[in-house]
Amino acid sequence: MQTTILGKTGLRVSTIGFGAWAIGGTNWGPTDDAISKAALRAALDRGVTLIDTADVYGFGHSEELIAAVLSERGKGEVIIATKAGNDFYHAQNEDDAGYGPIRQNMAKDYIIWAAEQSIRRLKVEALDILQLHSPDTNRLDRDEPWEALSILKKAGKIRFAGWSVQSFKETEQAFLLQRYHEVIDTLQVRYNILEREAERVLLPMAQQYGVGVIVRIPLLFGLLTGKFNRQSRFSSDDHRHMNLSPEKLENYLDQLEKIEPLYARYPDQSKAQVSLRFCISHPACHVAIPGAKTPEQVADNCAASDFGPLTTEDLAILG
Numbered sequence: 001m002q003t004t005i006l007g008k009t010g011l012r013v014s015t016i017g018f019g020a021w022a023i024g025g026t027n028w029g030p031t032d033d034a035i036s037k038a039a040l041r042a043a044l045d046r047g048v049t050l051i052d053t054a055d056v057y058g059f060g061h062s063e064e065l066i067a068a069v070l071s072e073r074g075k076g077e078v079i080i081a082t083k084a085g086n087d088f089y090h091a092q093n094e095d096d097a098g099y100g101p102i103r104q105n106m107a108k109d110y111i112i113w114a115a116e117q118s119i120r121r122l123k124v125e126a127l128d129i130l131q132l133h134s135p136d137t138n139r140l141d142r143d144e145p146w147e148a149l150s151i152l153k154k155a156g157k158i159r160f161a162g163w164s165v166q167s168f169k170e171t172e173q174a175f176l177l178q179r180y181h182e183v184i185d186t187l188q189v190r191y192n193i194l195e196r197e198a199e200r201v202l203l204p205m206a207q208q209y210g211v212g213v214i215v216r217i218p219l220l221f222g223l224l225t226g227k228f229n230r231q232s233r234f235s236s237d238d239h240r241h242m243n244l245s246p247e248k249l250e251n252y253l254d255q256l257e258k259i260e261p262l263y264a265r266y267p268d269q270s271k272a273q274v275s276l277r278f279c280i281s282h283p284a285c286h287v288a289i290p291g292a293k294t295p296e297q298v299a300d301n302c303a304a305s306d307f308g309p310l311t312t313e314d315l316a317i318l319g
Ligand SMILES: NC(=O)c1ccc[n+]([C@@H]2O[C@H](COP(=O)([O-])OP(=O)(O)OC[C@H]3O[C@@H](n4cnc5c(N)ncnc54)[C@H](OP(=O)(O)O)[C@@H]3O)[C@@H](O)[C@H]2O)c1
Pocket: 018, 019, 020, 021, 022, 028, 052, 053, 083, 133, 134, 164, 165, 188, 215, 216, 217, 218, 219, 220, 221, 222, 223, 225, 227, 272, 289, 290, 291, 292, 293, 296, 297, 298, 300, 301
């Protein structure tokens, strides 16, 4: 497993991390906690030192599973990056089809309170990284979450502050990044071989400010492993029934045909590995966090780290 320094945090992290959304047990179809724990153990055994989660994943369950597995061997150098701002604690009704009863809440007091709940569930004295969870940009000025992050840092309740940005809203985000970059230690962006919008503005700005970059959805919800086809369908308790709907799937699979010549250059590597190598090839990107449900997926994904970034010739094929 290769490692790198996560920007201005100075933290040394593995270039492949573990995305812990699916193991929370909601939004991705059924999961089995025993297999999820085995997947986490497999990641740690292979040298993964960054786990990305959120309070809302499984309504606390993802954080609890991580705490349980880390308690078996000690947390050591493992960095847990969690998130707050999707308020499931005060839900009134289940009206957020497929996503559970969640309200976005970026109010200063709420973020401080939510961080304390994550500290308790993760059984740590302080959170390594607390990220604002995909806030609407208009809330970021109004609701003072930046101040919450500064207060939490001063109080020793978080070590570093992050911003997991909403997908594809780069113009407003660039403005905010410019304004608040001193508060922001890490940025989490959606970036993969088919979705390269972050290259335009966010990644260059992150580099300019020395912000650590965490790459999410690096496998486009599993599509970039090559396992889905035009007939693939997802159950209603799997968010992919919307995010990889038949229309979206058609469109992505059309685009994927153009990537085949790149995959063909590496017949001994899985498509997941080549796709993950792409994500850690951009100089601004430090760690990709593929989600995984099983130890086998973890093994496949982690191997990408040692293959390293793609070559200049590889990237030229992509254009
Ligand atoms: N707003 C935000 O802040 C936000 C949003 C999204 C994600 N994230 C973070 O980013 C992480 C990664 O994104 P993601 O999990 O949404 O998508 P992803 O990493 O692109 O895809 C993960 C899914 O692909 C499948 N998979 C993974 N490795 C595989 C392999 N080697 N072979 C075959 N299938 C494989 C698994 O699902 P199946 O086995 O069911 O196919 C897995 O759950 C998340 O876990 C979360 O931590 C953050």
